[in-house]
Amino acid sequence: MGLLIDGKWHDQWYDTKANEGRFERDISRFRNWVTVDGSAGSSGTDGFKAEPNRYHLYVSLACPWAHRTLIYRKLKGLEDMISVSVAHPLMHSNGWTFQPGEGVIADPLLNADYMYQIYTAAKSDYSGRVTVPVLWDKKKNTIVSNESSEIIRMFNSAFDEVGANKEVDFLPEELIAEIDELNEFIYPNINNGVYLSGFATTQKAYDEAVVNLFDALDKIEERLATRRYLTGDTITEADWRLFPTLVRFDPVYVVHFKCNIRRIVDYPNIWGYVRDLYQVPGVAETVNMDHIKSHYYGSHDTINPTLIVPRGPEIDFMTPHGREKLSN
Numbered sequence: 001m002g003l004l005i006d007g008k009w010h011d012q013w014y015d016t017k018a019n020e021g022r023f024e025r026d027i028s029r030f031r032n033w034v035t036v037d038g039s040a041g042s043s044g045t046d047g048f049k050a051e052p053n054r055y056h057l058y059v060s061l062a063c064p065w066a067h068r069t070l071i072y073r074k075l076k077g078l079e080d081m082i083s084v085s086v087a088h089p090l091m092h093s094n095g096w097t098f099q100p101g102e103g104v105i106a107d108p109l110l111n112a113d114y115m116y117q118i119y120t121a122a123k124s125d126y127s128g129r130v131t132v133p134v135l136w137d138k139k140k141n142t143i144v145s146n147e148s149s150e151i152i153r154m155f156n157s158a159f160d161e162v163g164a165n166k167e168v169d170f171l172p173e174e175l176i177a178e179i180d181e182l183n184e185f186i187y188p189n190i191n192n193g194v195y196l197s198g199f200a201t202t203q204k205a206y207d208e209a210v211v212n213l214f215d216a217l218d219k220i221e222e223r224l225a226t227r228r229y230l231t232g233d234t235i236t237e238a239d240w241r242l243f244p245t246l247v248r249f250d251p252v253y254v255v256h257f258k259c260n261i262r263r264i265v266d267y268p269n270i271w272g273y274v275r276d277l278y279q280v281p282g283v284a285e286t287v288n289m290d291h292i293k294s295h296y297y298g299s300h301d302t303i304n305p306t307l308i309v310p311r312g313p314e315i316d317f318m319t320p321h322g323r324e325k326l327s328n
C-alpha cells in the first residue's frame with residue numbers, strides 16, 4: 001500500500017500519528033466532469049463530452065466508493081458504452097494491481113500492471129494516493145475524475161442523450177436539497193465513519209469514531225421506519241451512496257474495523273432496506289463478496305497481521321424484505 005510522490009511510487013501507509021491516531025482521507029485530485037456538450041462542469045476543465053465508447057472505468061469490486069459507480073453503470077444502462085477494468089482484490093506493496101485472479105479484468109488501454117501507472121500516465125509527476133474508482137478518457141488519454149460522488153452524478157444524466165437509460169433518475173430536481181443534506185450526514189458518519197473506526201490507531205480516536213457511527217446508524221434506523229428509502233418512495237443517489245457501506249458491514253466492518261456495537265441484522269429497518277436495495281434487478285451482480293472479504297482481511301496487515309479471512313457470517317440478502325408496505 002502506498003502513494004505517489006512526484007510520480008514515484010512509495011510503499012507507505014497512512015500516517016495517523018500526526019493526527020492523534022485519527023485516519024484522514026486524502027482528497028481526490030482529478031475533478032473534471034463529463035457533460036452533454038463538453039463544457040466544463042462545476043470543477044476542472046472542459047473538453048469531456050459524453051460519447052459512447054469514449055470512457056473507461058477502473059474499479060475494485062471490494063471498494064465501496066467504486067461500487068457506487070458500478071451500480072450506476074449497471075442501472076443507467078451504461079455497460080455497453082463505458083468499458084471497465086477490475087483490480088485484483090489484494091492491495092499490498094504496489095497498491096492496486098491487475099495481476100491475474102478470479103474476477104480481475106486487465107487493463108486493455110495501457111496494459112498497466114499497477115493502478116499507479118494509470119495515474120502517472122495522466123500526470124507524470126502526480127503526488128497523492130492512488131485510489132479507485134477512476135474514470136479515464138480514451139480520447140484525451142487522461143483521467144477525467146477519481147471522485148466517485150462526482151462520477152455517479154455524471155453517469156446519472158450526462159449520457160442520457162447518447163443511449164443511457166433516461167427513465168432512471170436518481171437525482172430528481174425536487175429532491176436535490178434533501179439528498180445533499182443526507183449525503184452530508186451519511187458520508188462523514190457512516191461511509192467514512194467505518195474507516196475512521198477501523199483505521200484509528202488510538203483508543204480515543206476509535207471510541208470517537210465508533211460511537212459516532214452507531215449514533216448515525218440509529219438515526220437512519222429511525223428514518224427508515226416510516227420511509228421505504230431515505231427520501232421516501234423512490235430510490236435516489238442517497239440510497240446508492242449508503243448501500244455499498246451497509247452491504248459490507250456485517251461481513252467485514254463488524255469484525256475487521258471493530259464496528260461491533262450492533263450488526264446490521266440487529267436493525268430491523270436497515271436490514272430490510274439493504275435487502276430491498278440488493279434485490280433491485282442488476283444490483284446483486286455488482287456485489288462480489290469474495291473480492292470484498294479477501295480485500296479487507298487480506299490487505300490490511302496492520303489490522304489483521306495473519307491475513308486470515310473469516311468464513312462467516314452466513315447472510316442471505318435475498319430473503320423477502322417486506323418493505324413494499326411502506327410505499328404509497
Ligand SMILES: N[C@@H](CCC(=O)N[C@@H](CS)C(=O)NCC(=O)O)C(=O)O
Pocket residue numbers: 001002027028062063064065066095129130131132133146147148149
Ligand atoms: N474520495 C474517493 C475515495 C476513493 C478511495 O479511497 N478508494 C480506496 C479503496 S476503497 C482506495 O483506492 N484506497 C487506496 C489508498 O488509499 O491508498 C472516492 O469516493 O472516489
